[in-house]
Amino acid sequence: MTMSMSEVDRLSGRPRIEVRNLTKTFRRVGGEPLTPVDDISLDVGAREMVILVGPSGCGKTTLLRCIAGLERPDSGEIVLDGQLVFSSKKKIFVPPAQRKLSMIFQSFALWPHMSVFENIAYPLESRKVPRPEIAPRVQQVMQMVGIGDLGRQYPGRISGGQQQRVALARALVANATAVLFDEPLSNVDARVREQLRTEMKRMQRQLQFSGLYVTHDQSEAMELGDRIAVLETGRIAALGKPNDVYERPNSEYVATFLGTANIWPGTVTGQGVGGVRITTPVGEMLAAEAAPDGVAAPLATGARKKIIIRPEKIRLSAKPHPEGPNCIQGVVSTRTFTGPFTQYFVQCGDISARVVSMQDSMSEDLSEGDAAYLSIDPRWVRLLPAD
């Protein structure tokens, strides 16, 4: 891998994967055309892990397969390590075998008739690496991912975690430009998934490969990604660091796809030192930050907005907090204990607010029917345009 590191350094100035205005349309037999990739542009930098996340049918897998060369886009460009591999204008289509990418499949796609060693050696043999160099490199990669002694085993006889390591070793052995992940954890059960995810994260940090990772699981996306791209029907709805996208969602779609959110309509009443004042069905609220990125800064009084508050940012108490703004009165309508946290729905007038309180938080434990006071730090009140 030493060679790959120098290569990484040489190329570090330039993204590993560059996607420019990519579009792919399917014509369903006897039906409406479908555009799972609609004018998408995206970069994956050196040593960076970018996650494509979205509900099924949003086009994330199609985008990944276009980059891999397994699907042929209709228009746009794809550049890998500075080399143009697809361009509709220049009529360039480099087949997948010559793209120098690697991919980890949903099923891992280990060839059952080859031993672990043969599986990992395959990309080197295909790329005509001289025979004497193959065995040491395979050994080295196997050590690296922690399966040094599994070479003679067959994929059917090893555990799911080991299979993932074999798949990773096969993806890394040829020093590919980037590793593409096609929902690799969606077929394993929840407990194993948790473990494999942690493992994957550690490997990526340690080995510093570039990756583009497709998943429909938002928690997986936030845990693994350096950046995440939330896809909505063929377009990127949000792109950024996981906590930015989560804390400052730029649309209701993004806010509700990544976790849960209270979203209430409101009207701007003024702008002052503390932030923006806004009237909502639950009363006057103060939002510390003017607006998320991309929304025009000066807010006209009377402008219609939506406010968005994550349930875990709301503090719940039996008595009112006199000191702060954003204090709302209501009645607990349902309380659900889930172990690490308790979820409440609090009826505040016509609005039902969702509140999540961790076991060890400052919120008080309330019962259904109790009077409740919600208080929210103005920092956690975000404004969104009202469609």
Place this chain on the structure above:
Amino acid sequence: MSDATANESAKLPGLRLQPYSIFAGLLVILILALIAFPIGRMILRAFTVDGHFSFAVVAETLGQEWVPDLLINTITVVVVSTLLSLVIGACMAWLNERTDANLGIAGVVLPILPFLIPSVALAIGWAFIGAPRVGFLNGFLASLPLIGRDGLDLSVNIYTWSGLLWVYTLHGVPYVYLIVSAALRNLDPSLEEASLMNGASLFRTVRKVSFPAIRPALLSSSLLVAISGFALYSLPAILATTARIDILSVHTIRLLRNTYPPRFDQAVVLGLLTLVMVGTIWLLQRKLSAGGRFVSLGGRASASRLMPLGPWRFPARVVMVSYLACASIIPLLALVVVAFQPFWSPNINLSLLTWENFHTILFDNRLTSAAFANSLKLSLIGATLTTAIALTISVYTARHKTWFARVADGLVKAPATISALVISIGFLVTFSGPPFYLGGTLIILALAFIVIYLPSASITVDAAVSQVGDDLWEASHISGAGDGRTVRKVVAPLAVLGLAVGWSIVFVHMMGDLSASALLAGVGSPVIGYAIVEIWDNGSFSQLAAFSTLMCFAITAVVATVIGLARWYGRIG
């Protein structure tokens, strides 16, 4: 997502210019030439006189006084035996898939039988059983005390309409069974259970739910039987000739083989007539099955849901076992017994049994020994080439969803509807004379064999290839391997058992082929089918039996070895 969509990815250059695609494309063009050229020559020959378009040849042939009888006989045999095959095959499939009368492993073996026993061996075996006076069944009946020679006359004669229909039906049943049992396996048993729960009797359920739900399978299997029935040569050549029933395929080949000078023109017209009849059935099948794409219904439920037949269980099993015996063990046994007799006799005398016949056909008779060696060589090479071509094209059509791939797929399966007989006539009139001069060589036979048996190989290979998941291909492509390497290293090893089955089917057909062999082989390059026709014409039944026994033995040995090797190889992984 891409499964449900029409992929339009062929517009840009790139993938299509891979070496693999070029190779596959050349193969497709070669196959196209080998089909279109002979058929074209036949049409040209039938519709021109001295270079001018004319109906004279067709009119002259169809005006012969034997034509009406020929057509009536052929259609009667095919239609009646198809209906009988449908009833028997569908009932057996239902009994085996759905009731507690199922035969377990024998139910698995049943569909494989026709592929292991060439129809010519089936026909000869039944001739030994059912011939008047000398047939074993008649010998047995005569020896019974009450019936005997002096009592009731229960003697049978295979050389009759009923005998011919019986063997045609035995030949047709496995095709129906294969398709119908597969359809039943895909049919959710809860549909039938719902009917039973709603108060319908078992019989009503079968009549109103099970069979209507698999109507497309019933239809397509019976049309398949009809198609193969029209082209069948071996059965009528052995049985119908002696019975003096004039059958289209036999008559056509007689015009070329036993008439001097050969009546090429008439044979070509009869060949085209076969083509038209088979083509009509094929179109009918397409039309009918397109309208009835029944939704396939749920996954296979647990095997425990078998309907209890109660008192009918035992008789049902007896009937199925009897069929198995009639289609395989009994005719094979008859062949073996005659092969060891010094002369064919219904009275089996153990002290007279001898290896002499085997010695004769292997060492003394030049024709049979050469034929055996040639057939073995031809079938081994032919089956390998055919399977390789089928695999190459199957992979190409599976990976490239272009119009060319669709044409290629249709093309390799087309000979099934053109029939062996027609292709053989086409090859005879096209390649035996100038400028090819391939008449009487093994090359013309090899080419004909490949074209004729490509569909059987192709269908099996397609199934095997489709079992290799898309992700395994794609993983190979992503790993830097092109199509060729992916096929060699990933697809072929994983599909090895299916490929071995496809290879075996082709091998058996080539070993037991009669129609192409009768027309295209010659004294200088005899093959098994040619030798069988020769011996049948010139009459040593014991040698014929020994020769057929040897053929079945060789087939069983080779197929067992190949399947065994494939399983062994498959288990390594």
